[in-house]
Amino acid sequence: MEPWKTAFLSIGSNKGDKRGNLVLAVDVLTKDEGIRVERVSEFYKTAPQNYTDQDWFVNAALKIKTQYTPVQLLDRLKMFEREMDREGKPFRFGPRIIDLDIIDYDGQIIRTERLELPHPRMHERCFVLKPLCDIGANLVHPVLNQTTDELLKQIETDESQAVIALAQEEFS
Numbered sequence: 001m002e003p004w005k006t007a008f009l010s011i012g013s014n015k016g017d018k019r020g021n022l023v024l025a026v027d028v029l030t031k032d033e034g035i036r037v038e039r040v041s042e043f044y045k046t047a048p049q050n051y052t053d054q055d056w057f058v059n060a061a062l063k064i065k066t067q068y069t070p071v072q073l074l075d076r077l078k079m080f081e082r083e084m085d086r087e088g089k090p091f092r093f094g095p096r097i098i099d100l101d102i103i104d105y106d107g108q109i110i111r112t113e114r115l116e117l118p119h120p121r122m123h124e125r126c127f128v129l130k131p132l133c134d135i136g137a138n139l140v141h142p143v144l145n146q147t148t149d150e151l152l153k154q155i156e157t158d159e160s161q162a163v164i165a166l167a168q169e170e171f172s
Contacts, residue, residue, distance in 0.1 A: 002067045004036070005106040008136055009062040009077070010119070010128045012046070012099045018058035019043060019166070021084065021098050026062065028080050035076070039063040041131035047162040049125065054095045058166065061103070061131035070105045074115050077102065103128060107142045118142060123151045126161035 013021035022043060030037045041061040048054050066073055077100040085097035103119045110117040118141055122128045129152040132139065137149040144151070155161065 002069055004065045004067055007064050007066050007070075007073060007102060007106065008104045008132060008139065009064060010059065010099075010101045010103050010122075010131070011062060012057045012059040012127065013097055014048065014055045014057040015085075015095050015097045022058055022060055025080065025084065025098050025100060028084070029062070029064065032076065034067040034072075036065040037062055038065060039135040041134035043166040044127065044131055045162075045164040045166055046127035047160065049127065049161065057127065059127045059131055059163075061128070061135055063135045070102065070108065070110055070115060070117060071112075073102060073105065101128075103132060104136075104139060104142075107140070109142050124155065126152065126156055126158065126163045129155070130163045 011022055011025050015021075026037060026040060029035050039062065043058055043060050046057045046059045048057060068076060081096075081098055081100055101119055102115070102117060103122050105117050108117055119128070122132075123141060123144060129148055132148045133152055137147060139148045140146070141148070141151060156163075
């Protein structure tokens with residue numbers, strides 16, 4: 001295993017018990033030996049993006065410590081997605097029980113066919129930035145050299161990207 005690194009994840013669901021799916025995903029992550037969940041943002045009801053003819057999402061962000069490399073972490077997250085949603089999403093940006101994305105991994109810049117870090121669309125998405133600001137407002141985008149808070153202020157007036165706070169659940 002690698003030394004512990006800090007990563008930020010975006011999690012979302014728009015099928016079934018959306019809030020419950022996020023709670024379950026956080027629970028699954030906490031049980032993994034190579035992952036320590038350090039912080040969980042508030043939960044937000046968010047308008048769908050890209051493919052808008054679907055139900056709203058519930059999204060959150062996580063700050064974790066991990067001993068996995070970025071690719072190993074990606075593999076673990078995709079495995080958890082498959083375990084939680086046997087049917088998977090019907091198409092790109094389509095409805096899903098759970099979506100787990102790496103937003104930032106220790107400030108690294110990675111560009112491969114399988115993985116791009118920081119997440120290539122994070123700076124365009126209120127549903128990523130708003131929860132991320134709850135737990136990492138001063139996180140600096142390593143390419144744009146701006147904090148998540150600064151990035152959010154640039155796009156939060158976009159009415160097509162509605163983000164509504166929900167009450168935070170207890171995680172014990």
